[in-house]
Amino acid sequence: SAVISQKPSRDICQRGTSLTIQCQVDSQVTMMFWYRQQPGQSLTLIATANQGSEATYESGFVIDKFPISRPNLTFSTLTVSNMSPEDSSIYLCSVEGGTTYEQYFGPGTRLTVT
Amino acid sequence: RKEVEQDPGPFNVPEGATVAFNCTYSNSASQSFFWYRQDCRKEPKLLMSVYSSGNEDGRFTAQLNRASQYISLLIRDSKLSDSATYLCVVIRRAGNMLTFGGGTRLMVKP
Numbered sequence: 001s002a003v004i005s006q007k008p009s010r011d012i013c014q015r016g017t018s019l020t021i022q023c024q025v026d027s028q029v030t031m032m033f034w035y036r037q038q039p040g041q042s043l044t045l046i047a048t049a050n051q052g053s054e055a056t057y058e059s060g061f062v063i064d065k066f067p068i069s070r071p072n073l074t075f076s077t078l079t080v081s082n083m084s085p086e087d088s089s090i091y092l093c094s095v096e097g098g099t100t101y102e103q104y105f106g107p108g109t110r111l112t113v114t
Numbered sequence: 115r116k117e118v119e120q121d122p123g124p125f126n127v128p129e130g131a132t133v134a135f136n137c138t139y140s141n142s143a144s145q146s147f148f149w150y151r152q153d154c155r156k157e158p159k160l161l162m163s164v165y166s167s168g169n170e171d172g173r174f175t176a177q178l179n180r181a182s183q184y185i186s187l188l189i190r191d192s193k194l195s196d197s198a199t200y201l202c203v204v205i206r207r208a209g210n211m212l213t214f215g216g217g218t219r220l221m222v223k224p
Contacts, residue, residue, distance in 0.1 A: 001160075033212075042201060042214040043158065058211075092157055101146050101205050103212055105157040 002027050002095050004106035012112045013083055020079045021109045023093035028073035030096070033103065034066070037090040046091075049076045083113045117141055118204050120215035128223055131192050135218045137185045137202030146205040147178055149187050151198045152217065158201055161187075192222045 003026040013019050023032065034046040046066055047055040055068040069077045080087050090110050094103040120137045127133050139147075147164035162169065164176040164185050175188040185202055202215035 042216045043212075044214075045211060048211075097160070100163055101212075102148055102160050102163060104160065108157050110155075 001097050001104045002029065004093065004095060004104060006093060006106040006109050008109060009107065010110040010112075012114060015084050015113055017083055018079055018081045019083065019111060020077050021091050021093075021111075023076045023078070023106055025074045025095055030073070032070065032076045033094045034068065034076070034078045035092045035094065035105075037092065037108070039088070043092065046078070080111065083111075085113045087111065088113045115140055116216070117213050118202055118215040120200075120202050120218045122216055122218060124219040124221050126221045126223060127192055129192055129194060131222075132188065132190045133192055133220065134189075135187045135200055135202075135220075137187075137215050137218075139183050139185070139202075139204045139213075141204070141206055141213075142183065143206050144183075144204045147176075147185050148203040148205075149174075149176055149185075150201040150203055150214075152201055153198050158214075161200070189220075192220075194222050194224065196220060197222045 005024045007022045032049045035043045037043045045058050046061045047057045049055045049068050049070040051070045051073050067079045090108045092105050092108045094105045097104050118139050149161040150158040151161045152158040162171050164178045166178050168177040173190045177186045199217040199219045201217045204213050
């Protein structure tokens with residue numbers, strides 16, 4: 001499976017500010033995914049990031065709030081914009097592993113908005 | 115109704131016990147199924163895929179019932195290290211989007 005790293009691992013931010021989270025993979029992958037895991041909840045897909053095209057957002061998530069970049073096949077960023085305490089979550093990136101579509105996750109970024 | 119449902123637990127079992135989790139899914143177009151394990155404050159990690167014929171990996175057995183739209187995970191001879199949250203994951207045919215169940219928490223006690 002791919003080795004995935006995320007930066008930062010955690011951050012505490014003030015409301016109204018923005019944070020950009022980086023995801024780096026050790027191999028080239030077509031699709032990268034961004035998830036949110038709110039406290040005590042399961043994972044919810046925010047968007048799918050393909051290199052060379054606009055990200056595809058899931059219902060309830062919009063580009064203005066969560067802009068995504070995918071400049072190459074090993075890297076992606078997710079920005080959480082104009083943050084509020086409700087954005088306090090763990091944000092995880094993932095990549096597909098193989099022909100059966102399983103995904104492998106980065107270690108996550110733990111965000112606290114005060 | 116949630117697309118993927120699990121009993122949140124917690125399941126509290128003694129070491130050596132056998133424990134089973136079920137998961138139901140509502141979308142009959144689902145094509146692939148997985149169990150993930152998530153330890154506290156860690157990312158989910160793939161435990162095993164679930165195949166129509168059922169599959170086994172050591173102490174873990176996964177089964178799929180497409181007619182009834184449920185997936186099961188059986189853990190035999192539970193270890194303390196099995197304590198975690200187990201997430202049922204389903205992929206639809208279109209878009210390859212993973213949908214996660216809410217997770218079932220297992221606590222194995224000495």
